[in-house]
Amino acid sequence: MLPPILQGLRIPVIASPMFIVSGPDLVIAQCKAGIVGSFPALNAREKDGEPPLLDAWLTRIEEELDRHNQSHPDHPAAPFAVNQIVHRSNARLERDIEICHRHKVAIWITSLGARVEVNQAAHDCGGIALHDVINNGFAKKAIEKGADGLIAVAAGAGGHAGPQSPFALIQEIRDWWDGPLLLSGSIATGRAVLAAQVMGADLAYIGSPFIATTEAQADPAYKQMIVDSGAMDIVASSLFTGVSGNYLAPSIRRAGLDPEALAAADARAMNFGDGSSKPKAWSTIWGAGQGIGAVREVEPAGARIDRLAAEYVAAKEAVSRL
Numbered sequence: 001m002l003p004p005i006l007q008g009l010r011i012p013v014i015a016s017p018m019f020i021v022s023g024p025d026l027v028i029a030q031c032k033a034g035i036v037g038s039f040p041a042l043n044a045r046e047k048d049g050e051p052p053l054l055d056a057w058l059t060r061i062e063e064e065l066d067r068h069n070q071s072h073p074d075h076p077a078a079p080f081a082v083n084q085i086v087h088r089s090n091a092r093l094e095r096d097i098e099i100c101h102r103h104k105v106a107i108w109i110t111s112l113g114a115r116v117e118v119n120q121a122a123h124d125c126g127g128i129a130l131h132d133v134i135n136n137g138f139a140k141k142a143i144e145k146g147a148d149g150l151i152a153v154a155a156g157a158g159g160h161a162g163p164q165s166p167f168a169l170i171q172e173i174r175d176w177w178d179g180p181l182l183l184s185g186s187i188a189t190g191r192a193v194l195a196a197q198v199m200g201a202d203l204a205y206i207g208s209p210f211i212a213t214t215e216a217q218a219d220p221a222y223k224q225m226i227v228d229s230g231a232m233d234i235v236a237s238s239l240f241t242g243v244s245g246n247y248l249a250p251s252i253r254r255a256g257l258d259p260e261a262l263a264a265a266d267a268r269a270m271n272f273g274d275g276s277s278k279p280k281a282w283s284t285i286w287g288a289g290q291g292i293g294a295v296r297e298v299e300p301a302g303a304r305i306d307r308l309a310a311e312y313v314a315a316k317e318a319v320s321r322l
């Protein structure tokens, strides 16, 4: 049984948080269209001496979704989630936790580290914590530390993808975990959302297709590269952040590097600092998962979600005839 906050979505989808790309415009559009929208807390970066931008973003998202709910009582917005990068180099973590706690954020997504205090903070303000994992060992640790649900990040995902097949990962986790389970990695159609559920996940977790939306905070050339590229254009490399991630080969070429000949990097090089030290990796070398072959145009997030919803219904009908 899913926690109440994850029930009643238009389709069983959470839009994943994406460094630089996800901001309030995208989150608001995703939630209004009926799926959980999310953003990394680190994306909200104020200039020195200014009040925390995260506070302002949360207030704006809450107010716009409230207004939407008052004028559309029949189609209320889905809830939103905030992602915390729980890595020792994230110097803002404590401050960002305090702000999310004060705003009573309902869904917390944690990545790159499972920590009891973060889960406690989520619970303390009435929220749930979903932790992203790339293997069964990390999944067990995350639940031991108090996460309420798991996000299985399989091969082919954008950003820091795992190396495992989604079949293997979901099967091993479902063997012992009957709580909320999300699957991510190359999910880009309604049919793939249904497939994730058939495999044993409760919800699909979708990122890269939302880069090519009008609301995404991405360079227009990045959005167009998503439209023009397919799975063959995605390369995995640890060079840019210290851990393996999936990137668009044309963006690597644009930066003057050969995507076929990238050196490996040291995991200790990973540094989120105050959130300002690593955008280079993501702002010139563009991340994406293998599912982008399904993305044919840059369009509003709401239009993409309408299509996903229609495809999901059609897929269910098709499957019922098998």
Ligand SMILES: Cc1cc2nc3c(=O)[nH]c(=O)nc-3n(C[C@H](O)[C@H](O)[C@H](O)COP(=O)(O)O)c2cc1C
Residues within 6 Å of the ligand: 016, 017, 018, 019, 021, 040, 083, 110, 111, 132, 153, 156, 157, 158, 159, 160, 184, 185, 186, 187, 205, 206, 207, 208, 209, 282, 286, 287, 288, 289, 290, 291
């Ligand atoms: C450009 C980009 C940036 C990402 N940044 C983050 C991030 O800041 N935090 C996080 O937890 N996951 C991040 N991810 C991973 C996504 O949350 C998610 O696992 C992934 O997008 C799912 O695979 P898909 O892109 O194939 O749908 C990022 C993914 C992309 C493509």
